[in-house]
Structure formats: structure tokens, C-alpha cells
């Protein structure tokens with residue numbers, strides 16, 4: 001019999017790549033998505049799909065007490081900017097959903113519960129690089145919600161849950177939504193450059209991020225499925241490399257072989273100025289290092305976009 005897993009948010013960017021990956025590994029893949037930003041066309045046809053909201057108990061009932069080896073709770077409102085526009089929905093989709101799924105996982109003896117947290121939990125730090133043991137000071141409601149979910153999951157650990165908190169930095173690549181201009185820095189920039197040929201840069205060119213290609217992020221997660229994660233359950237998923245906005249624009253310009261005209265506009269309130277990952281736990285404890293350099297990753301992403 002096939003091993004079963006559950007991926008929430010599976011019609012979205014990271015969730016779809018993960019769900020499709022596990023289909024290739026011959027798992028039975030159950031998924032939930034409310035299709036608020038996700039798209040069913042991202043999903044392999046053999047996936048079991050539940051159209052519903054993870055913060056609604058009727059959706060959770062549709063899981064029929066199936067025993068999942070892993071639950072990947074990746075559904076959620078995924079934009080800091082939108083969290084200010086609708087904090088109620090942000091809380092509901094990011095925190096309440098986590099409690100429902102943690103209860104389900106405990107009741108149904110799930111072996112590992114992976115949660116999609118974010119670099120947003122750190123806020124701005126003095127050095128810009130953040131390690132998992134740093135004090136968190138989130139700037140957005142989104143970051144507060146992610147940190148709150150983390151805290152719930154760490155408390156559930158005492159009841160027997162085995163959570164793995166993935167603090168994603170900026171993940172980019174195929175299946176990212178080009179029509180959503182409020183989430184995903186690289187997809188936002190490419191959408192503007194490829195579609196309207198005009199780029200609006202929010203805030204300063206000196207802001208910086210840590211960009212990790214989707215295949216590396218998926219490989220990191222699969223690697224963590226196989227490791228004992230009890231000692232270090234909170235893990236930065238990044239490359240450890242700092243890239244400024246100026247450098248990012250230069251890289252894209254070289255790939256498309258064109259000068260990019262941009263206009264600097266005011267930044268999003270309470271967006272982090274700069275953040276990149278300290279990857280010692282990922283590298284030293286879990287023996288994982290991202291392989292795709294930024295130039296290659298963006299090139300693959302553009303090729304995918306042109307062909308889809």
C-alpha cells in the first residue's frame with residue numbers, strides 16, 4: 001500500500017511543487033486548497049484534491065481520519081502587504097488553520113508535521129543575517145501570525161506532535177503566480193519586466209534578500225523528511241547568500257540582455273529592509289546546501305514562463 005501524505009495549499013507555488021514531487025516518489029498525495037490564490041492547473045491529475053478552507057472544521061472532516069506519514073501545512077495567506085489589508089483573514093488562514101491541522105495530526109498519529117513559516121518572523125536585525133535561535137521581532141501581521149503558529153506547534157510538541165518549522169526565505173521558480181504583484185519579489189519583478197517593460201522598485205536598491213530556487217527548497221524538505229529533526233525542529237530554508245535589489249536587477253538584465261528601466265517608489269509599510277539566512281543548521285546538522293545559483297535559477301524560471 002502506498003504511503004499517504006497531506007499537502008495543504010497545494011494549488012499554490014511551493015505546495016504544488018511539493019505535491020507533484022511526492023507523486024513522482026509514488027506516495028498517495030492528499031491535498032487541500034481554497035483556491036484563493038492557487039490554481040488547479042498546477043497539480044498533477046493523480047492527486048486527491050479537497051476544495052476547502054483549512055480554518056473550517058468541515059474541510060478537516062473530509063480527511064476522514066486518514067493517517068498521513070507527513071503533513072505539510074503550507075496553505076495560508078502569503079503576503080505581508082495583504083496582512084495589513086485584512087488581518088482577520090490573515091489570522092484565520094495562517095493561525096487558526098494551524099491549530100485545526102495540529103489537532104488532526106495528533107489524533108491521527110502523523111509522524112512529522114511540517115509548517116511553512118517565514119523569514120518574516122525575524123523582522124529587521126542588526127546584521128541582516130538571522131539564525132534560528134535569534135530573538136524574533138516580526139514587523140507585519142503576517143510575521144506575527146507565522147510566529148504565533150510556530151509557538152502553538154512548539155507547545156503541541158509537549159502533547160506528542162513532531163513539528164518541523166521551515167522558515168522559508170525568498171523561494172522562487174515555476175508555478176509562482178505572475179498575476180499576484182503582492183507576493184514573491186522575483187516573480188513580481190519578472191512579471192513587470194516581461195509584461196509591461198517597466199519596473200517599480202519599492203524602497204531602496206540597497207535592500208537585500210536571500211533567494212532560493214524551488215527545486216533546492218523541495219530537496220531540502222525531502223532531506224528533512226528522512227532525518228531526525230527533534231533536536232533542531234526550526235530550520236532556515238535559504239542559501240545563506242545576500243543579494244541586493246540592485247544586484248538582482250543587474251542579473252535579470254544580463255539574462256534578458258536588455259537594460260532595465262526602473263522607478264523607485266515608496267516602500268511597503270513595515271516590510272523588512274534586509275534579511276538573509278544563517279544556514280549553519282541546514283548545512284552542518286542536516287547536511288544540505290542549495291545548488292542552484294541565482295543566475296541559473298532565474299534563467300530556468302524565465303524559460304518556464306515563456307513556455308507556459
Ligand SMILES: NC(=O)c1ccc[n+]([C@@H]2O[C@H](COP(=O)([O-])OP(=O)(O)OC[C@H]3O[C@@H](n4cnc5c(N)ncnc54)[C@H](O)[C@@H]3O)[C@@H](O)[C@H]2O)c1
Pocket residue numbers: 008009010011012013014015032033034035036037038039052053054055073074075076077078079092093094097116117118119167168169170171172177184
Ligand atoms: N514563497 C515564498 O518565498 C515564501 C516565503 C516564506 C513563507 N512562505 C509560506 O509558504 C507557504 C506557501 O507559499 P507560496 O509562495 O506557495 O504561496 P501561494 O499563495 O502560492 O500558496 C498558498 C496556497 O494556499 C491556499 N490557501 C490560502 N489560504 C488558505 C486556507 N485558509 N485554506 C486552504 N487553502 C488556502 C492558496 O489558494 C494557495 O494555493 C505559505 O504559507 C507562505 O506564507 C512562502
